[in-house]
Amino acid sequence: xxxxxxxxxxxxxxxxxxxxxxxxxxxxxxxxxxxxxxxxxxxxxxxxxxxxxxxxxxxxxxxxxxxxxxxxxxxxxxxxxxxxxxxxxxxxxxxxxxxxxxxxxxxxxxxxxxxxxxxxxxxxxxxxxxxxxxxxxxxxxxxxxxxxxxxxxxxxxxxxxxxxxxxxxxxxxxxxxxxxxxxxxxxxxxxxxxxxxxxxxxxxxxxxxxxxxxxxxxxxxxxxxxxxxxxxxxxxxxxxxxxxxxxxxxxxxxxxxxxxxxxxxxxxxxxxxxxxxxxxxxxxxxxxxxxxxxx
Amino acid sequence: xxxxxxxxxxxxxxxxxxxxxxxxxxxxxxxxxxxxxxxxxxxxxxxxxxxxxxxxxxxxxxxxxxxxxxxxxxxxxxxxxxxxxxxxxxxxxxxxxxxxxxxxxxxxxxxxxxxxxxxxxxxxxxxxxxxxxxxxxxxxxxxxxxxxxxxxxxxxxxxxxxxxxxxxxxxxxxxxxxxxxxxxxxxxxxxxxxxxxxxxxx
Numbered sequence: 149x150x151x152x153x154x155x156x157x158x159x160x161x162x163x164x165x166x167x168x169x170x171x172x173x174x175x176x177x178x179x180x181x182x183x184x185x186x187x188x189x190x191x192x193x194x195x196x197x198x199x200x201x202x203x204x205x206x207x208x209x210x211x212x213x214x215x216x217x218x219x220x221x222x223x224x225x226x227x228x229x230x231x232x233x234x235x236x237x238x239x240x241x242x243x244x245x246x247x248x249x250x251x252x253x254x255x256x257x258x259x260x261x262x263x264x265x266x267x268x269x270x271x272x273x274x275x276x277x278x279x280x281x282x283x284x285x286x287x288x289x290x291x292x293x294x295x296x297x298x299x300x301x302x303x304x305x306x307x308x309x310x311x312x313x314x315x316x317x318x319x320x321x322x323x324x325x326x327x328x329x330x331x332x333x334x335x336x337x338x339x340x341x342x343x344x345x346x347x348x349x350x351x352x353x354x355x356x357x358x359x360x361x362x363x364x365x366x367x368x369x370x371x372x373x374x375x376x377x378x379x380x381x382x383x384x385x386x387x388x389x390x391x392x393x394x395x396x397x398x399x400x401x402x403x404x405x406x407x408x409x410x411x412x413x414x415x416x417x418x419x420x421x422x423x424x425x426x427x428x429x430x431x432x433x434x435x436x437x438x439x440x441x442x443x
Numbered sequence: 444x445x446x447x448x449x450x451x452x453x454x455x456x457x458x459x460x461x462x463x464x465x466x467x468x469x470x471x472x473x474x475x476x477x478x479x480x481x482x483x484x485x486x487x488x489x490x491x492x493x494x495x496x497x498x499x500x501x502x503x504x505x506x507x508x509x510x511x512x513x514x515x516x517x518x519x520x521x522x523x524x525x526x527x528x529x530x531x532x533x534x535x536x537x538x539x540x541x542x543x544x545x546x547x548x549x550x551x552x553x554x555x556x557x558x559x560x561x562x563x564x565x566x567x568x569x570x571x572x573x574x575x576x577x578x579x580x581x582x583x584x585x586x587x588x589x590x591x592x593x594x595x596x597x598x599x600x601x602x603x604x605x606x607x608x609x610x611x612x613x614x615x616x617x618x619x620x621x622x623x624x625x626x627x628x629x630x631x632x633x634x635x636x637x638x639x640x641x642x643x644x645x
Contacts, residue, residue: 193610194572201575205522213510213522213576250521252510253596263595295527295550295573315641323630323637326623328527328551330573377640381630386573387551388614389626419574 152230153237155431156285160241163289164218165249166438167423168210171202173437174358175395175420182332182385182392191390195332198385198418208249212419214293215251218242218273221290221355225282229429234285235275242266242273251291276348283429288355288422296417299329302347305409314339314411315374318397321413322378327387330417334358335374335397338412340404347412353398354416362399371397385418395420448607452501453545455565461613463620467569468609469546472587473502476509478526480598481591482534489541496590497602499542506531506549508597510576511586518586520603522576525550528568536560552614552623561617568615570622582608 171179179202183195205211220238224231245251246267255269256262267273303317318337338349361368375397384390395418404410424436444464449457451471461467475497477485485495509523528535528549535553538544539560546566547553550573561567571579588602614622635645 190612193612197572197575197578197610201524201572201578204577204581209577209580210510210522211577212524212574213508214524214526214574215510250510250512252508252522256595263597265595293574298527312642316638316643319637319641323634326551326626326630327573328529330550373641377637380633380637380640382633383626383630386570387626388570388612388622389629417574 150431152431153233155433156230156233156237156427157241157244159425159427159433160238160287160289161244162435163287163423163425164241164245164251164291167289167291167421168215168249168251169205169208170438171211171419171421176202178358178395179332179418182395186390186392188384188390190388191384191392194385194388194390195392210249210251212293213252214295215254215291216293216297217254218267219276219290219292220273221276221288221352223278223280223286225284226279227283227429228285230285238273238275238287239268242268254294285427286424287427288424290355290422292421293330293417293419296329296333296415299325299415300347300350301413302343303411303413304343305411307404307407307409309409311370314409315370315377317411318374318413319377322383322393323381325415326383329415330419331383331385331387332392332395332418334395334416334420335378336414336416337374337397337399338414339399339401339410341402341410342405342408343410345402346410347414349400349402350412350414353400354414354420355422356398358396367399367401371399374399451503453503454501455545458545458567459565459617461567461616462618463613463616463622465613466609467546467611467613468607469503469611470606470608472604473498474505474583474603474605474608475499475502476505476507476599476601476603478506478508478598479530480594481600482531482538484591484594485542486534486537496588497600499544502544503546503548503605504544506547507579509601511596511601518589520580520583520586520601523579523583524574524576525571527551528553532557539564539566546611548611552621558615558619558621558624561615562619565617567613567617569611570614571611579608582606
């Protein structure tokens with residue numbers, strides 16, 4: 149019998165390694181297409197550097213030194229038999245990836261100072277838990293750099309400003325941080341719920357495939373409108389000018405309180421790194437975003 | 444746009460040749476990493492009359508927190524893309540006046556205080572493409588020392604020998620030119636057009 153903690157740890161280690169070295173196919177394709185589309189020389193140079201960097205990273209080098217605070221999205225089936233092992237396995241995999249990939253130690257104690265040195269510590273790695281029906285376990289590793297995280301905001305708007313106010317918040321935010329979030333960006337927007345719910349929804353949108361659109365036409369239209377507006381700013385790759393400021397804008401929502409219109413805006417840099425796997429109750433592993441060679 | 448290949452230490456005359464839009468590649472032994480805490484420490488030491496472990500004059504100061512590892516007892520830079528430079532706006536003007544570095548590298552650009560100091564001292568700010576850590580590491584050939592390691596890997600002062608490190612795009616020069624300032628104006632000028640796309644009339 150396989151050791152469940154070991155299987156989850158080994159899987160998570162590979163997820164972290166793949167996430168930090170190889171972009172998901174859709175993101176890579178979008179960046180290549182953006183380079184071909186740009187006619188601004190500076191923008192072309194920036195995107196060419198990004199593509200050259202992806203090619204070098206492919207050999208197993210972290211594409212960006214900033215792999216952020218380590219965050220996982222976990223969907224655990226209510227009948228998955230090894231739930232008790234998950235947290236320990238994710239923490240161990242984080243330590244191992246820090247030493248062996250390697251990834252930069254980023255976990256700093258905000259109260260007494262000091263870097264823990266292994267990307268773990270109080271509440272970190274952060275795990276977003278979701279219990280779903282079924283008997284398998286889905287893990288997404290989501291290393292996201294601090295530069296784009298610093299551009300994320302929550303706005304508690306007055307409901308009277310309506311959806312125009314929501315769009316304005318997202319567009320104004322983009323014109324505020326300019327190139328600081330390593331454009332071209334992907335922007336996730338969460339509307340409704342409360343302050344915490346809106347930003348949680350916003351961040352989850354960053355995991356959607358780039359070419360999908362929201363199933364509700366009103367929301368899909370809003371995604372397109374915001375994207376077109378931000379791409380008309382001329383901010384461009386790295387804020388140095390050009391037509392590619394965002395690769396996608398993804399919006400979702402929850403019901404809101406009559407007196408509140410919370411809006412979470414999560415900003416993702418071009419290095420939109422994530423990697424997903426599913427582990428069955430028999431501990432069989434399927435890698436979704438980064439399949440094993442020969443699969 | 445002109446392409447330059449400089450070897451450190453870089454003279455004031457060389458730095459003053461550079462204009463916004465030029466591209467620079469840097470080689471040599473005076474390449475140092477410094478973020479918030481290293482800037483702060485260097486300034487404190489100056490005030491106390493102490494000497495930092497390296498000579499910053501004519502150097503290249505890179506805003507980066509690298510990921511590095513030890514192979515056979517020797518440190519190597521694995522991935523080292525730039526960090527957001529505007530955080531260092533608090534320190535950079537004084538740092539430039541006191542230590543006379545000639546090229547500051549980072550991403551996102553810096554503000555008026557730094558621009559004035561660049562003009563005064565004869566130095567430039569270059570942008571390296573954010574997130575391109577693997578590409579940057581290719582030009583950062585050798586780690587000669589890991590100073591101020593008590594600050595932790597990202598904040599320490601890494602002492603590096605560079606070989607054709609670049610392309611570095613000059614985005615702020617010693618003649619008052621700043622592509623970042625120009626971009627702010629360009630984007631502000633488009634605001635009405637941008638707002639029109641989301642149904643706002645200004």
